[in-house]
Amino acid sequence: MFGGGIRIGSVFGIEIRIDGSWVVIALLIAWGLYAQFRMVFEDLAPEPAAGLGIVTAALFFGSVLLHELSHSVVARSLGIPVAGITLFLFGGVTQTKLDAQSPGDEFKIAIVGPVTSIILAAVFWLLTVTVGAASPDPIAWALGYLGWINLALGIFNLLPGFPLDGGRVLRSILWKRSGSVTQATKGAARGGQIVAIGMIAIGLVQVFSGYLGGLWLAAIGWFLYQAAGASAANVVVRRMLRDLSAGDLMSPNPVTIPAGLTLADAVDHYFLRYDHSAFPVDDDGVVTGLLTLRAVRHVPRDQWDFIQVWRTMAPLDDIQCVASDLPMDQVLEQFESDEIDRVLVMDDGRVLGIITPRDVARWVQRSQELGITSTEG
Numbered sequence: 154m155f156g157g158g159i160r161i162g163s164v165f166g167i168e169i170r171i172d173g174s175w176v177v178i179a180l181l182i183a184w185g186l187y188a189q190f191r192m193v194f195e196d197l198a199p200e201p202a203a204g205l206g207i208v209t210a211a212l213f214f215g216s217v218l219l220h221e222l223s224h225s226v227v228a229r230s231l232g233i234p235v236a237g238i239t240l241f242l243f244g245g246v247t248q249t250k251l252d253a254q255s256p257g258d259e260f261k262i263a264i265v266g267p268v269t270s271i272i273l274a275a276v277f278w279l280l281t282v283t284v285g286a287a288s289p290d291p292i293a294w295a296l297g298y299l300g301w302i303n304l305a306l307g308i309f310n311l312l313p314g315f316p317l318d319g320g321r322v323l324r325s326i327l328w329k330r331s332g333s334v335t336q337a338t339k340g341a342a343r344g345g346q347i348v349a350i351g352m353i354a355i356g357l358v359q360v361f362s363g364y365l366g367g368l369w370l371a372a373i374g375w376f377l378y379q380a381a382g383a384s385a386a387n388v389v390v391r392r393m394l395r396d397l398s399a400g401d402l403m404s405p406n407p408v409t410i411p412a413g414l415t416l417a418d419a420v421d422h423y424f425l426r427y428d429h430s431a432f433p434v435d436d437d438g439v440v441t442g443l444l445t446l447r448a449v450r451h452v453p454r455d456q457w458d459f460i461q462v463w464r465t466m467a468p469l470d471d472i473q474c475v476a477s478d479l480p481m482d483q484v485l486e487q488f489e490s491d492e493i494d495r496v497l498v499m500d501d502g503r504v505l506g507i508i509t510p511r512d513v514a515r516w517v518q519r520s521q522e523l524g525i526t527s528t529e530g
């Protein structure tokens with residue numbers, strides 16, 4: 154989900170992306186508003202109704218964006234770097250490069266979103282009673298609608314279920330009380346699942362009593378239920394990885410390829426023999442680069458007999474290297490934010506090992522199979 158979506162620009166240096174789902178939702182909302190305008194104001198011609206529908210949908214979009222920006226700005230003011238905002242479905246996610254370091258920070262970052270939405274609701278309400286009162290009815294109606302939708306957004310996000318803002322608030326309170334962020338996350342995620350089940354139940358009751366709109370509520374509940382479980386698992390894994398260093402998890406003593414070998418020999422004796430897609434390149438006992446399967450594939454096959462490994466490899470300067478004592482949660486962060494396939498673990502210019510996302514996944518799976526799924530902290 155993260156990193157995907159279409160980049161639409163940046164505000165205060167915070168990158169903003171929209172998920173494909175948002176395009177569909179935005180069109181549905183604009184269409185729904187158009188239909189509402191035509192229904193409520195029978196004299197309204199199709200063109201102004203469509204214009205109003207689009208402008209109102211855009212203002213709704215802007216409201217959601219302001220909500221997310223408030224999270225980002227507060228996070229950044231607390232020293233937590235923000236990777237970007239992705240808008241999807243009815244809301245968005247603000248992706249930070251680090252988790253909040255204290256319950257107090259977590260509380261501030263979480264609560265500011267719903268507060269922003271409720272302030273926006275108040276602003277639109279004020280506009281409704283001032284500007285709206287002097288404007289044609291459809292404009293007053295649109296302002297009133299924006300007030301209500303922001304109020305609903307604020308209240309919905311305050312529901313005490315992780316990963317909703319209210320769930321993060323709950324987590325910060327549980328965290329402060331117990332001192333354990335893992336326990337707090339599990340508690341808040343359970344809250345998320347209870348809220349989700351409640352939404353699904355209410356949605357289904359509505360459907361069975363003939364109101365098909367209940368399907369939306371049930372669908373959002375289902376989405377929230379999945380997200381609660383996944384987010385909790387993600388936080389627990391990160392927490393486990395924090396206690397581990399790159400040196401603990403790397404595949405040690407990687408097989409190296411001599412720099413002078415031809416690509417044909419490298420393919421026959423290394424790529425086809427070992428289960429690795431990259432090999433450090435050894436030049437007289439010193440690692441000078443990395444030869445990847447992808448780089449070899451870029452060389453036309455009829456040249457493999459004539460081109461040496463050192464001419465095809467990526468030089469060491471272009472490869473992400475980490476020290477063996479770097480905590481694994483930070484290595485994971487590099488995989489996610491830099492979209493790289495591997496890091497070399499190096500101490501004093503010597504290559505000690507390699508880590509790929511697959512190594513991390515395998516470690517997590519093994520730990521779970523062995524029942525080592527929670528650490529305190």
Ligand SMILES: [Zn+2]
Nearest residue numbers: 266267310318
């Ligand atoms: Zn929020």
